Amino acid sequence: MIKELKKLKSAPSSLNINQLLIPVSVFDITQKGAKDFNKIYLWVKSQNLNKIVRTKSGAIKTGAKCRLPAWDVRTNRYCVEMTVIMEGRAWRIQFRTKPPEGMSGRKAFSEFKKHLLKDGIDLEKYAIENGEEVKKDIEKPLIGAARKWMYDVLYEGVNHIDFHSSYPAGLANTHPEFRKTLEEIYKKRNEENMCKNILNFSIGFMQSLGGCSARWAHLSRDAIRDNNNRVRELAKRLDKSGRLVISFNTDGIWYRGPVYHGKGEGENMGDWHNDRINCQFRMKSDGAYEFIENGIYYPVIRGIANDVKNDWQWGDIYTEKAKLQLFTFDEKEGISLNGEKVV
DSSP, X not given: OHHHHHTSOOEEOOTTOOGGGSOEEEEOSSHHHHHHHHHHHHHHHTTOOEEOOBOTTSOBOOGGGOOSSEEEEEEOSSOEEEEEEETTEEEEEEESOOOSTTOOHHHHHHHHHHHHXXXXXXXXXXXXXXXXXXXXXXXXXXXXXXXXXXXXXXXXXXXXEEETTHHHHHHHHHOGGGHHHHHHHHHTTTTOHHHHHHXXXXXXHHTOHHHHTTTTHHHHHHHHHHHHHHHHHXXXXXXXXXXXXXXXXXXXXXXXXXXXXXXXXXXXXXXEEEEEEEEEEEEEETTEEEEEETTEEEEEESSOBSSOSSSOOTTGGGSGGGOBOOEEEETTTEEEETTEXXX
C-alpha cells in the first residue's frame, strides 16, 4: 500500500512542516472515489501512527509536539481530509467534489491575492487568527421555499432573477478597497477561465478550515451577509409589487407574476437580471425542483442523484432517479454510501 500512497501528491516531511504547503490529492464523491479513499484510510489507520497535534487554528504543531510518523482525519459538511506524515513524506488526501481541471479553491485564492497585490493590497494583512470562531457567524445560503406550503405546488408564469457574481459583489460592497480589482476580474470572466474561477471559488476558500485555517473568514462572512441582504431586499420589493416570491437559491429568486424590472437591474457585478421567463415550476424540496421554459424541461438536484439527468421528464424528481447518493464518514468504517460500507 505504501507504493500506492507514494503515487499521490506529497511533500517532504519535517518537524516544522506547514499544513498549507502539503499538496492535496482529491478522490471524487463517487462510489469509486469512496472505495479508493477507504482503501488508503483503512490501511493508514491500521499502522498505529501517532495522532497529529494541532493548534487552535488547525495548523500542525511543530517542534517537540510533532511526533512522527503521524496522521489524522478532519471532516466538515463538504470534505473528509486525511493528513498522513510517514516514510519521509507528507500527504493531504481529500474525499470531496473535484474542482475543474487545473483549478482549486487555493489556486483561485492565490491568483486573487496576486491581482490585489498589483493594485497595492496585501491580503496577508487581512488574515485573522480566530477564523474558526468567526466562521460560526457566517449566515447560511438562502435556499428553499419562501413558505412551507409552497412545496409540491405547480406554478405557471414563473420567472427567475439572478444576481451577477453576487458574493464577490458583496465583498466589494463591504470592503470598497477591493472593488477596482474585483470589477476588472469580473469584466474578463467570459474570456479567461481563471477570472471566472477567482470569482467562483475565492469567497468559499476564505472560510475553509482545511484550506487556510479560515484566516479570511471575516471577508467571507461579510460577502455572504451582503448577498443575503440584497436578495431579501429584492424579495420584499417583489412582494410589495404584488408578485409571489416562491423560492430562493443562494443568489437568485423564483417568483410568479409579470416580469419585474427595477432598481439594481443591469449587467454589472452585483446587478441582477431575469434569466428565466414564463416557466412552469414545481419544488419537491429545498434541494430538488423542476421547471419548463420554452418547452424545454430542466430538473435541478442539489447533490448526487442516482441517475444522471439524461432523458428526464416532468415528475422525475419524485422518482428513484432523483434519490440522492448520501456519503457519510465514521472513523471505524471510513466512507459509507447510504449507510452501507463501500469496499
